[in-house]
Amino acid sequence: MKKTAEKKTKNEANIDGPADKDALFLDTTLRPSKWEDYIGQNNIKKNLQILLTAAKERRHPPEHILFYGPPGLGKTTLAHLVSKEMNAQMKVTSGPAIEKVGDLASILTNLSPGDILFIDEIHRLNKTIEEVLYPAMESGSLDIIIGKGPSARTIQLELPPFTLIGATTRIAMISSPLRSRFSGGIFKLEFYTNDEIGKIITRSAKILGIDLDKKAGEEISKRSRYTPRTANYFLKRCRDFSQVHKTSMTQKSVDEALKLLGIDEVGLSPADRDILHTIIKKFSGGPVGLNTLAAALSEEQATIEEFNEPYLIQLGFLDRTPRGRTVTVSGYEHLGLNAPTLL
Numbered sequence: 001m002k003k004t005a006e007k008k009t010k011n012e013a014n015i016d017g018p019a020d021k022d023a024l025f026l027d028t029t030l031r032p033s034k035w036e037d038y039i040g041q042n043n044i045k046k047n048l049q050i051l052l053t054a055a056k057e058r059r060h061p062p063e064h065i066l067f068y069g070p071p072g073l074g075k076t077t078l079a080h081l082v083s084k085e086m087n088a089q090m091k092v093t094s095g096p097a098i099e100k101v102g103d104l105a106s107i108l109t110n111l112s113p114g115d116i117l118f119i120d121e122i123h124r125l126n127k128t129i130e131e132v133l134y135p136a137m138e139s140g141s142l143d144i145i146i147g148k149g150p151s152a153r154t155i156q157l158e159l160p161p162f163t164l165i166g167a168t169t170r171i172a173m174i175s176s177p178l179r180s181r182f183s184g185g186i187f188k189l190e191f192y193t194n195d196e197i198g199k200i201i202t203r204s205a206k207i208l209g210i211d212l213d214k215k216a217g218e219e220i221s222k223r224s225r226y227t228p229r230t231a232n233y234f235l236k237r238c239r240d241f242s243q244v245h246k247t248s249m250t251q252k253s254v255d256e257a258l259k260l261l262g263i264d265e266v267g268l269s270p271a272d273r274d275i276l277h278t279i280i281k282k283f284s285g286g287p288v289g290l291n292t293l294a295a296a297l298s299e300e301q302a303t304i305e306e307f308n309e310p311y312l313i314q315l316g317f318l319d320r321t322p323r324g325r326t327v328t329v330s331g332y333e334h335l336g337l338n339a340p341t342l343l
Helices: 003-014 018-030 041-057 073-086 101-109 127-136 195-206 214-222 226-242 249-261 272-285 290-297 301-314 329-334
Strands: 065-068 090-094 118-122 141-146 153-158 163-168 185-188 318-321 325-329
Touching: 003 272, 018 195, 041 073, 041 185, 065 073, 073 118, 073 163, 101 127, 101 141, 101 290, 118 272, 163 329, 195 214, 195 226, 214 249, 226 249, 272 290, 272 318, 272 325, 272 329, 290 301, 290 325, 301 318
Parallel strands: 065 163, 065 185, 090 118, 118 163
Antiparallel strands: 141 153, 318 325
């Protein structure tokens, strides 16, 4: 017992360390805790408020919900807001963390009535586990097979009423049977406008106690890739830069801080520019296939396809054609290069 107590004390000391405490503070504090503080995604908020209000009036947990869209747009935050709106406990896990059917069974059987189960990256669930999840979502029962061969038998466990909220960046990888069971709604999160990002930055600056110049906020906003997570990351790094250099948060200091991070005036990172330069210099501007491009950059295909390409395409710097990737005239101009003349 003494060793266990000592071990627990040591773990608690690690959790309460200054670095971990600061990280936890930023994560929990910058996340909106009320609907009115959640900026953007207005159509989703209206639909959710109707769904949750109706569920509360019926005194029944809301139906299962799926959020999808690029990373950093607020899927997890929406799940937390749903939990607070329903005054329900939320159990959080992720697709890769549920490795066996027993893991899922343990999670589901420990839920209390009205609880919310949030599964992040739900598209990475094993197909066998998905099949166990179907009856749990549809009829509130869990079918477990005990034993193998002729002696195998099935036990059906009744589950308390609960709500499953799934989040994914790749909805196409979720099987059709699983998607169809999200009867509460499947909601796509869209990229934010510069005005919405500006409001998010202003709110975060107030929470962090940063005296942010208006022009400085606009500078961060236009480079944030239309993504709140990126905007908050840039804000914190600019705050660090100003703190170390003993300067105020002005447009000039923000510009210097972001240049140090390799972020240019439209938000391109060094990796984004490498993609454009590689296509232009090694493949005459394209077209070039994803496999070849990834090999030339020594980068993972998924990273290029899911993180870099969407923003480059949004800006109009890159075209994705059936033959491969091609740099546009705008892409050449951004890099200060002359586009080849088409004959």
